[in-house]
Every structure is written in C-alpha cells, then in structure tokens.
Amino acid sequence: MILRLLACATALALALPAAAEPVLFTRMNGYTLDGSGTLQRFDALLVDEDGRVVATGGEAALRERAGGARIESMAGRTVLPGLTDAHGHLMGLGFALRQADLVGTRSLDEALERVRAFADARPGDGWIVGNGWNQVIWQLGRFPTASELDAVVADRPVWLERVDGHAGWANSAALKLAGIDRHTPDPVGGRIERDADGDPGGVLVDAAMGLVSAKIPPADAAEARAALESALVTLASLGLTSVHDAGIDADDWHLFRQMADADRLSLRIYAMVRDTGEDFDQIAANGPLLASGNDHLTVRSVKMWADGALGSRGAAMIEPYSDDPHNHGLLFRTPAELRNAVDKAFAQGFQVNIHAIGDAGVRQVLDAYSIAYKAHPEARGLRNRVEHSQIAALADIPRYLPLQLIASMQPTHATSDMNMAEDRVGPQRILGGYAWRRFLDQGTRIAGGSDFPVELPNPFFGLHAAVTRQDHENHPDGGWYADQRMTREEALRAFTLDAAWAAHQEARQGTLEPGKWADFIVIDRDYFSIPAEDIWKIGVLQTWVGGKQVFLR
Known part of the structure; x- marks a missing residue:
C-alpha cells in the first residue's frame, strides 16, 4: 500500500x-x-x-x-x-517506502509470499527489511515464527517490524547474527517470545528489538536524504503542510537542518528529539532551534516512551490483560528514571512529549509530570503532551486539565484497533480508550495525527475516523463507541489549530488568518457537506x- x-x-x-x-x-x-x-x-x-x-x-x-x-x-x-x-515519523516513512511492505496482508501466507517476492527481486546476501505485519488481522491467535520465515528466506537475515513498530519478526539467520539463543535474557523493557522449549520463537517485543535491529547496517547519507525526499513528496500529495516528527536522532537533525538551509523542505517540521541521551546533549547544546529555514524547522521538544503498544501486549496495564491474564505489559523505565529524564528536558527549556498507551503507562506519565512541575513550575507553560493517551483509566483523564497537558491522539488507531482492543482490556477499561469526547468535553486539547508509518499518513483517513468511528466499509453500524466521536469542526481543529497550539505555532500557522503563513490545500470535494462516510475519499488537488x-x- x-x-x-x-x-x-x-x-x-x-x-x-x-x-x-x-x-x-x-x-x-x-x-x-x-x-x-x-x-x-x-x-x-x-x-x-x-x-x-x-x-x-x-x-x-x-x-x-x-x-x-x-x-x-x-x-x-x-x-x-x-x-x-501531530505525530509521525518522517524517516520511518521514507525508509518504509523502500522496504518490504506487509501492510494490509490478510494472512500469514500472503505476508510470506510478499517477503519471498521482495527477496527474489533483490538477489544477494544483504538484509531483507520490512514492516507492517499484524498477526491480529491474520487471526493466528499467536505470533509468527522464525521457522515460518525460514521457509521463504533462509540464506540471508530477515527483519520485519510489526505495524505498530513495537515488535519485530526475525528469521533464524537474523537471530543467529544477533547471538540470540535460549540463554539470552529478556532486556529491561523488552521480551523475547519463546517456544514451548524455551528457544527464541522469532518475535522480539519493544526493547528486545534492538538486539536484532542493531545488527542491520545503517543507511548512508545519500540513502537517508533519498528516504526523506520520498516522504516529503508523499506527504505533500496528501495535503500535509506540517508534521511533528516523533523522535529524531542527531543524524536526522543534521539532515533536516541541511534541507531547511537549502530551502528543500516542502513542509514544516516540528521535531522531537529522541529521549535525553547523547543525541539530546548534542542537539540541545545551544538550546531549542526555533523557526529555522524560513520557519520550516523547529526543534524544541523531546520524545520519551513510557511503555509499548496494545497489539503486541507491550502497553503497560495496571491490571493484567483480559486476554492474557499473566501479562501486564512493559514499563520502559522506573518512575524515578522517567522523572529524571523529564527534569533534564525541562532544565533545558524543552517541551516533553511522552508515549503512553496502557493505563499504567499513562498513570506513570501523569505522576512524572506532577512531580517534575514542583521543581520546574515554569514548565507548565511548555504545553507538554501525552502521545497516544490510548487506554487511560477513567479516573486519570481529569488529571490532564490541571497539569495543562495536551492529548496527542491518532484517530485511525481506534478504527485499526477495534478488532482487538476490547479483547485486550475488557468492557470496563475500554471506556477510557480512544476517549476523544471525554478529553474534549473537559477542555483538553487534542492534537491529531496518524503515527505514520504505523498507520497510513493520509490525514483524511484520520478525519474520517474521528467523525465516524468506522472503517472504510462503514463498520460497525453507527460507529465503534460512537459517543466518543468528534464533530467535523472538532476533527479539523485537531489537525490544524490545536496541532499548531501543541507546537507553540498557533500564531504562525493552523488557520488562514492575517499574518500567518499561507499554508493551504485545495481538495476535490467539500469536507463539510459530503456524507461523513465519504470523508476518507477526499483527494488533494493542490498543496501550498x-x-x-x-x-x-
């Protein structure tokens, strides 16, 4: 796709x-x-x-x-x-456009055939890298295995990231190169899926993914630039004039700055530095970068992670998963470690945006902000964010308001996840899931995004999901938990004005008001008058x- x-x-x-x-x-x-x-x-x-x-x-x-x-x-x-x-991954999209594409595969056999065809078209002994698989859609009832990948590619390493980016599927050659065997311990914040005998099964979750991905040769500068250019072309064709890039490293930062200085960015990038390690120390050495390249590049925020994803059962839950009663998911840090990272970012004047999907992840993030504000009261004005805010305990949703937090949410996650979300968390916890109406009604701003390439980057898919809570076949009737849907104006606001607010840019973009940038799109039908079920069909004719x-x- x-x-x-x-x-x-x-x-x-x-x-x-x-x-x-x-x-x-x-x-x-x-x-x-x-x-x-x-x-x-x-x-x-x-x-x-x-x-x-x-x-x-x-x-x-x-x-x-x-x-x-x-x-x-x-x-x-x-x-x-x-x-x-307000939440995408530019380089992730650019590289995904050049990898084995498993998005939309309806069965394990179909996915394996795509891998075989991709490998056959690229002979040699190099890595086969891909993305987009989803075992829930395949209705396997389990993760795929290394031996199943071996059946189509056994003589070279294969590494395929799950659609949510929180699990990876390796063949035996890749596991061997990474030195993973039955004696390899699970890393903190990660899990090696194992078979009944305790041997690695082929799937690695969250922090364990790095055991394999670290062995893949990095892209060179020319490949990275080509990947970014591919992403920019694609996004312009879909009507996106600004993207909040959720996690850049020092190499990305250098590339973005080169492109901005050369007037080669066709959209505005609001970049979040990936965590507070060495890359942050380098990027933040002179403080935030504001409106560089004629306002095409801003770097003033940090992306952190509290937990994993729901589909791979890596999202951290307060109580065990309803469909896996021995599993609480994964918190990536202790509370003290997360608070220390937040404190470091605040001390440099950087906005903090933390990935939290499970209710335990959300609660840890809210607690971290609450404590950090005591040391940095001025940081309340940084418009800090909770990225995804996907499954929140009902009692925690009201906490966003006094903490002045933005809920950065991706509407298509609801329509993609509705085939498994309630199975994961049960009928009570789901009431705090994808709860756009609860956030809006209490006055919390929602910054709309897609999390591409986890989801397709077309923003009209997000607007459609926000308004209908249905897939493109109009399922389910009336919408999935339809009481949480947005109006058309609210959905548009999430992808324009409130996304700009979440980046401190509402004075310069997000609306077509005097003095702001003339960033606008021409579309092939009227968003406000067509049937809601057709919003996802809107095509972009021009982007300015x-x-x-x-x-x-």
Whole structure:
C-alpha cells in the first residue's frame, strides 16, 4: 500500500519556485477556523509576496485591496488550511517506502509470499527489511515464527517490524547474527517470545528489538536524504503542510537542518528529539532551534516512551490483560528514571512529549509530570503532551486539565484497533480508550495525527475516523463507541489549530488568518457537506506552503 502511494505521489508532485509577488486567489469555497476555533467561510484569499495571509473574505472586497497582485482562480473548489500530522515519523516513512511492505496482508501466507517476492527481486546476501505485519488481522491467535520465515528466506537475515513498530519478526539467520539463543535474557523493557522449549520463537517485543535491529547496517547519507525526499513528496500529495516528527536522532537533525538551509523542505517540521541521551546533549547544546529555514524547522521538544503498544501486549496495564491474564505489559523505565529524564528536558527549556498507551503507562506519565512541575513550575507553560493517551483509566483523564497537558491522539488507531482492543482490556477499561469526547468535553486539547508509518499518513483517513468511528466499509453500524466521536469542526481543529497550539505555532500557522503563513490545500470535494462516510475519499488537488505550490495533481 505504501509503495503504491509513493508511485502515485512521485508522478504528481511538482517542485515549483515560490512567486515573489502577491497573489489573490479567487473563486474558492474556503473554510478556516479563526483563533478561537470558530469556523469561517470565504471565497477569496489574498497572500503577500512573503507568502503570508493578508486577508480572507469576499472576492469583490479583496480585489479592491489586491493592487497589482496576480490573480489565480480556484474554479470553485474547496480550500482548507494546510493539515498537520501531530505525530509521525518522517524517516520511518521514507525508509518504509523502500522496504518490504506487509501492510494490509490478510494472512500469514500472503505476508510470506510478499517477503519471498521482495527477496527474489533483490538477489544477494544483504538484509531483507520490512514492516507492517499484524498477526491480529491474520487471526493466528499467536505470533509468527522464525521457522515460518525460514521457509521463504533462509540464506540471508530477515527483519520485519510489526505495524505498530513495537515488535519485530526475525528469521533464524537474523537471530543467529544477533547471538540470540535460549540463554539470552529478556532486556529491561523488552521480551523475547519463546517456544514451548524455551528457544527464541522469532518475535522480539519493544526493547528486545534492538538486539536484532542493531545488527542491520545503517543507511548512508545519500540513502537517508533519498528516504526523506520520498516522504516529503508523499506527504505533500496528501495535503500535509506540517508534521511533528516523533523522535529524531542527531543524524536526522543534521539532515533536516541541511534541507531547511537549502530551502528543500516542502513542509514544516516540528521535531522531537529522541529521549535525553547523547543525541539530546548534542542537539540541545545551544538550546531549542526555533523557526529555522524560513520557519520550516523547529526543534524544541523531546520524545520519551513510557511503555509499548496494545497489539503486541507491550502497553503497560495496571491490571493484567483480559486476554492474557499473566501479562501486564512493559514499563520502559522506573518512575524515578522517567522523572529524571523529564527534569533534564525541562532544565533545558524543552517541551516533553511522552508515549503512553496502557493505563499504567499513562498513570506513570501523569505522576512524572506532577512531580517534575514542583521543581520546574515554569514548565507548565511548555504545553507538554501525552502521545497516544490510548487506554487511560477513567479516573486519570481529569488529571490532564490541571497539569495543562495536551492529548496527542491518532484517530485511525481506534478504527485499526477495534478488532482487538476490547479483547485486550475488557468492557470496563475500554471506556477510557480512544476517549476523544471525554478529553474534549473537559477542555483538553487534542492534537491529531496518524503515527505514520504505523498507520497510513493520509490525514483524511484520520478525519474520517474521528467523525465516524468506522472503517472504510462503514463498520460497525453507527460507529465503534460512537459517543466518543468528534464533530467535523472538532476533527479539523485537531489537525490544524490545536496541532499548531501543541507546537507553540498557533500564531504562525493552523488557520488562514492575517499574518500567518499561507499554508493551504485545495481538495476535490467539500469536507463539510459530503456524507461523513465519504470523508476518507477526499483527494488533494493542490498543496501550498508559504504561498508556494508544492503539489499539483
């Protein structure tokens, strides 16, 4: 699926120079929120020579103000502010576009056949790397095994990450290269799945993944740049004008800065440094990086992890899993270790964004913030976030408000997980799962995203899931726990204004208001008038960033 998406985007993307002249865009069916979140309509948009919005409104009035501006007609098409994905992985997407793609496979046999075909097309003795498998969809009732991979590729190492990125599947050659055998202990925060005899079964969960992934030769600079460019092309074709990259290292930071300085970024990147180790020390040495490359790159936040993912039962739960009564999942750190990491980031003035999926993970994160604020009261103003906030104890949801936390959530996680989530946590705990309405009703902002390449990066899939709580076949009838869905305006706000707020950027982007960047998209149907079930079908015709057209279909 992702490879097919890239092929389409590559054929359609254009790299057009920015016009150093004012432009009046006319004949549009325009929508934007204002700074208070109220929906506004307009049929013309005036942009200055620097790529910022002068005004929106009626065409006749703006023609009087336009002077010698170039006129460009939108031919009655619908225009929205550029969309933001508040939680994605740019390099992960870029490399995934070049790996074995198991997304959407309906059975183990289908996945194995894709691996065989990928390997046959790339002869040699190098690694086969891929992503996107999901044993829940395959209805295996278990994880796949190394021996099953050996049946299609036995003479070279194979490493395939699960769709959520929290488990990996290795063949015997990869396990041997990593030195993993029955005597290898589980690392802290990870688990080696084992067979009945205690031998490694082939799947490694969370921290154990590094035992194999560390053996894969790293990409060189040219490969990394090509991967980033592939991701940028794809995202522009989907209407994304900004992405919050959830976890960069020093190599990514150097690449992003080079691209920003060369004016080669076709969207705005708000990057989170991956944890507070050596990479953070290097990146944060001179403090946060703000609005570099004509406001295309900002690095002022840190991404941390409290636990794993629900599908691999690595998300940390207060009580055992309903479908695995001896398993509580995995906390990656002790409470003291997490608090120390938060304290270090706050001391450097960095916003903190912590991955938490299980209710025990969420609770540990809330406790860490609560304690850290006592030492750093000013850090409340950093707009700190809980990434995913996926299964929260009902009693913990109200704690977000006094802690001034943002819930960074991915609507398609609900529709992807509804085939197994209640099995994992049972009918009571699920009431605090994917609980968008509970957060919104208490006044907590939701920053909308996808977690690509875990999910497909199309933001209209997220808007559709937020509004309907259904898959693309309109299942289940009425929506899955439909009382938690969003309105269309709320969903749009999550992917525009509130995503910008979550990045301290609401004064510069997120709406089409005077003085903000002219980041907008032209789409092929009216988001606000089409049946809700068709929102995911919306196609992007044009994408503009700072008054520069970066995609044209």
